[in-house]
Amino acid sequence: MEDIYKCNITDIFSLQGAKHIIVDYGNSKIKVYGEHFQFQESMTLQGYPWNACVLQDNNMAVTVPNIKTILVIGISDKMHKIREIRTRLWCWGIAVVKDQFVITTQSDDSSILILDMTGKEIRTVRPITYLGDKLLNP
Incomplete structure (x- = not known):
């Protein structure tokens, strides 16, 4: 399926075997590219994905802030959703x-x-925040 909107990449990382994963917030997709960045596949998500990381079991976790969800996605062969984890707050990184x-x-x-x-x-x-030398949230 072709993209409807301009690709808005919010994260990218590489895997062993010369796979590159791109998070496309604008089209609500995770995209896989090969060694020389040739397109291989995409997976359309419900919501807008923002950030992703590789898990030890050769899957990945993707944040979808607007639905307060982390998606665990299998990436060994064709991408597929393994499970959803609901979060209390919007999750970005x-x-x-x-x-x-x-x-x-x-x-x-x-x-x-x-x-x-x-x-x-x-x-x-809650990280400590300073404005100049004034502590904002002790």
Whole structure:
């Protein structure tokens, strides 16, 4: 299926085997390109994907902020949705650190959410913010 809108890339990363994954927010798609960036496949998502990361099991996790969801997508052969993880807040950035999801959000004082791999919230971190030398959120 062709794109309806201009491609708006919000994330890109490479996998072993010369696969490149592109997150296209504008068309609500995850796209796979080969070694020389030749198009291979795409997967249309419900909502608008923003950021993604590779998981240890050779899958990937993709944030979809407007529906407060992390999608776990299989990428070994043809892309397919494995599961959805609902989040309490809009989730933008994502990383995996020590078998935990680390999610950034603009909500709740730009909190960072730490989730286990099932999506259970372990804790919330609110970064300290300074304006000049004034502490804004002690």
